[in-house]
Amino acid sequence: MSVDKVDKKLLGPVLAGFFIMGFCDMVAPITGRIAAEFPAERQAAVSFLPTMVFLWFLVLSTPVAALMNRWGRKATALVGYGFTVVGLMVPFAAGADCALGWYFAGFGLLGIGNTAIQVAVNPLLATIVPGERMTSYLTVGQIFRNTSLLLLAPIVTGLVALTGSWRLLLPIYAGLTVLGGVWLQLTAVPEPAQTGRAASLADCFRLLKNRAVLLSTLGVASFIAADVGIGFLSVRLIDNPSSILTTTGFYACRIVGTLIGAWALVRISDVKYLSWNMAGALALCVALLFVRNEAAIYAAVGLLGFGMACVFATFYAVATKAVPGKANEVAGLMIMAIAAGAVSGPVCGAIIRASGNPHLGMLFVAACVGYMLWASVKLKMKN
Incomplete structure (x- = not known):
């Protein structure tokens, strides 16, 4: 399947996927805030929080790519959004004084969701832009992702000033993920015919x-x-x-x-x-x-x-x-x-x-x- 020009109506919800993709990268800088909630003997365990996100790329990237051949790219991205929302809400729902295990569980689910999003969104973009313009639009996608990360510090700083805590960041990101998922679900994105094997x-x-x-x-x-x-x-x-x-x-x-x-x-x-x-x-x-x-x-x-x-x-x-x-x-x-x-x-x-x-x-x-x-x-x- 090839396209001759970019359909701007399709481009928006797909580029929103790159913005949501950046949410997993908040774990490394936010780990410093989480560390302040725990005593010194737990700091070694806290440093493993980013590991819970990135470990899943090794474990799940190929299985998710194989499943995507049956589910389709859009459905795979939506599954990733679902895991992302749950992963963000688990430590928030557990409360401000929750055990470290809730952060591990939530960030693990966030990593699973982000793996599915990364596997799906890049090829999803390829279905709506001409091949000769793919590199430039991938660059645009990375700008959206970096913008997501650029906003992290101002949001956290503002939340701490207003509420005394950074934790409202989690439901804010979850809400944005829901909006992105609804936008993608309501958009009819063409799927290529599946040929060959994964x-x-x-x-x-x-x-x-x-x-x-x-x-x-x-x-x-x-x-x-x-x-x-x-x-x-x-x-x-x-x-x-x-x-x-x-x-x-x-x-x-x-x-x-x-x-x-x-x-x-x-x-x-x-x-x-x-x-x-x-x-x-x-x-x-x-x-x-x-x-x-x-x-x-x-x-x-x-x-x-x-x-x-x-x-x-x-x-x-x-x-x-x-x-x-x-x-x-x-x-x-x-x-x-x-x-x-x-x-x-x-x-x-x-x-x-x-x-x-x-x-x-x-x-x-x-x-x-x-x-x-x-x-x-x-x-x-x-x-």
Whole structure:
């Protein structure tokens, strides 16, 4: 099935899916708020909360993709919305002084829902835009997702000022998810005829024999791990209640970086642009190990957001071009690689507890960025 032009009536509810997709990424920065509710001996357990979200990408991405062949893309997205609403409401309904287990249960359901949304919404977009414009509209989708994350800190700050607690964020996000689901349900989105079979786990892993695919898949895993790590650490680098505003700067600069990257990548080799950005990002990670000035931290975290803007799209494109005709298998690998975000909270939390210095957690982010720089250089030499 192919389309000649974009139907704006169909585009709105699908792009809303990218906005809702960003809700799972609030877990890493909000973990700092949750940690304040529990004693010191529970902090190690609290650091595993982001793991409960990202673990499901490894476990469920391929089964959900297979089920989507029977359910359809729209229905799969709606199932994901349902899990998202329940996951957000479980810890809220449990109350302000609820046990940590309620957060684990809720964020686990949130991760399951987000896996289904990510599996469904990207190909759903492909059914309503022309193939030659797919990359540009995927970029637009990422802007919607980053906007969702950009609004997190202002919403939390406003809620704390008005109510003394951040927890109303959960029903607000749940309500927005319901609205997005109703909008999508009421929109007749065309579904492609299902042909062939779903990509299996074995089909996906066979592609790792291709060096470019292997480097790119590990690149996406490193990107997600670094991204979650920055979200986990940024609110801890500044010791005051407004520290969550570092996430606003990070995602605002990422949106700017996405727009500039979309312009630059038409004119510059994608892996060359990636290597430049990763070299700058690595320098910023090293700087954040030592910088203590609040303004400098805000600036460095924001510039990191700019540098990380086009990483996923570049690695995805390189892997797809390396194995033409295997787009489904490449997509399966990329979705599974998102599970790397599960390690960030525990690793960064362990470094902070061992050293007593949150800045040293940037060593983990620097290692991830260092790999991406090395991979981009190798891919540039190969090209």
